[in-house]
Amino acid sequence: MKxxxxxxxxxxxxxxPPKLNNYIQNVLDEDNYVKKALENQGLTVDRLSWDDATFNxxxxxxxxxxxxxxxxxxxSEFSTWLNTVSKQTTLLNSEKxxxxxxxxxxxxxxxxxxxxxCESYFIEKSTQTTLxxxxxxxxxxxxxxxxxxxxxxxxxxxISLENIHEYEETFSTLIDKEAMIIQPFQYQIVExxxxxxxxxNGKFTHAVLKTAKSGDFRVQDDFGGSxxxxxxxxxxxxxxxxxxxxxIETPIYARVDVFTxxxxxxxxxxxxxxxxxxxxxxxxxxADELALGIKQLIIKNEEIS
Numbered sequence: 001m002k003x004x005x006x007x008x009x010x011x012x013x014x015x016x017p018p019k020l021n022n023y024i025q026n027v028l029d030e031d032n033y034v035k036k037a038l039e040n041q042g043l044t045v046d047r048l049s050w051d052d053a054t055f056n057x058x059x060x061x062x063x064x065x066x067x068x069x070x071x072x073x074x075x076s077e078f079s080t081w082l083n084t085v086s087k088q089t090t091l092l093n094s095e096k097x098x099x100x101x102x103x104x105x106x107x108x109x110x111x112x113x114x115x116x117x118c119e120s121y122f123i124e125k126s127t128q129t130t131l132x133x134x135x136x137x138x139x140x141x142x143x144x145x146x147x148x149x150x151x152x153x154x155x156x157x158x159i160s161l162e163n164i165h166e167y168e169e170t171f172s173t174l175i176d177k178e179a180m181i182i183q184p185f186q187y188q189i190v191e192x193x194x195x196x197x198x199x200x201n202g203k204f205t206h207a208v209l210k211t212a213k214s215g216d217f218r219v220q221d222d223f224g225g226s227x228x229x230x231x232x233x234x235x236x237x238x239x240x241x242x243x244x245x246x247x248i249e250t251p252i253y254a255r256v257d258v259f260t261x262x263x264x265x266x267x268x269x270x271x272x273x274x275x276x277x278x279x280x281x282x283x284x285x286x287a288d289e290l291a292l293g294i295k296q297l298i299i300k301n302e303e304i305s
Contacts, residue, residue: 004060005043005298008035009275011070012049026281027067033280034066037291043298051081057088061298064092068275072150090301092294093251093273100248101273104148104181110268113246115239117268118261122148123180131164131171134182142185145171147178158185186269188260194269197232197240198278198286199254201293204237206283229282239266247271252293253278 014027031047038045048055050068057063063085071078086095093101100106107117121138123129135143145167146156155174159167174180193211197204209230232240240256247254255276257269280287 002059002061003044004046005062006038006045006294007055007057007060007063008038008045008047009050009063009065010047010067012051013070014067015047015049030278030280031066033284033287034064034290037284037287038294040288041291041295043291043295051077057085060089061301062090062092062294064294065098065275071275072154075149092297093253094249097247097249097251098274101271102149103179104146104150105179106271107268109248110243110246110271115243115246115268116261116265118183118186118259121182123175123182125175125177125179127175129175131159131168135159135161135164138182140182140184144183144185146181146183147174148181149178160185184262186259186261188262189269192260194257194259195230195232195236196276196279197236197256197258198283199240199244199256200286200289201252201296202241202244202250203289204232204241205286205289206279207232207236208279208282227279236266243268243271247273252297253290 008031010027010031014024014031017024017028020028035045035047046060050065050071051074068078082091082095082098085091091098100109104120105122107120108122111117121134123134131145134140142158142160144156144158147154150156155170157167157170171180193209195207195209197207199205207230209228211226211228236258239258243256244251244254251273253273253276255270255272255278257272258266259269261267278286
């Protein structure tokens with residue numbers, strides 16, 4: 001018999017943090033909302049670091065990725081672990097959808113399935129080109145460069161024709177090691193912000209608006225961005241739910257980041273299916289919705305077996 005129904009995954013910095021600040025407290029609160037919601041469904045739950053070498057992963061029915069925010073800094077190790085643990089228990093979201101979502105090439109799949117994405121150009125690893133050549137090829141005056149596998153705005157740069165020469169060496173080093181993506185700079189994100197819509201079990205639950213600090217273009221709070229409660233339009237809700245339906249399989253949770261692009265159209269910025277911040281503290285009922293979906297999965301699988 002399995003000892004646990006669900007193990008909530010974090011990274012080791014947040015298991016027993018020696019010191020608390022607002023950032024760490026938010027991490028603990030977010031995971032606790034999920035833990036309590038799952039326990040209220042009568043499930044046996046614990047919370048561990050994904051790289052906990054002392055835990056036997058076969059003793060839990062499911063593992064739920066939540067605040068595993070070091071995975072992209074340790075991607076090779078994480079990928080090996082993911083391959084192993086996926087054979088020992090069931091992942092939420094699944095290994096298949098995690099590997100799909102890790103690489104921003106997934107945006108091309110969404111586009112093929114009818115979801116409007118930010119105008120994007122993919123530069124594959126080891127491509128022999130320069131930023132100057134790319135800017136001319138795609139008629140770009142201001143654009144953003146970032147890796148196809150990234151997180152927390154790692155190696156994300158805002159580039160213009162005035163400063164492009166300053167980034168040629170950086171780009172040359174990066175493209176030699178990994179695929180990159182360039183996107184026209186989206187002025188509306190700076191002016192209006194980026195909307196994050198949370199979707200649990202395919203249904204919209206709540207949203208926040210993320211805005212960049214003055215003089216910056218990154219909306220992440222790591223770079224001084226701020227978060228506000230937001231009431232989305234019916235169009236934005238439908239757009240988010242359709243984006244989730246366009247995935248290669250239905251995720252148990254998703255965060256759909258959208259914005260109005262330079263052409264005035266609603267577009268996907270990112271679709272976060274691995275370990276997104278979901279702002280349960282802004283809307284605790286969303287944690288209940290997630291927990292209910294997991295309980296239903298457990299019941300369904302027990303009936304099948």
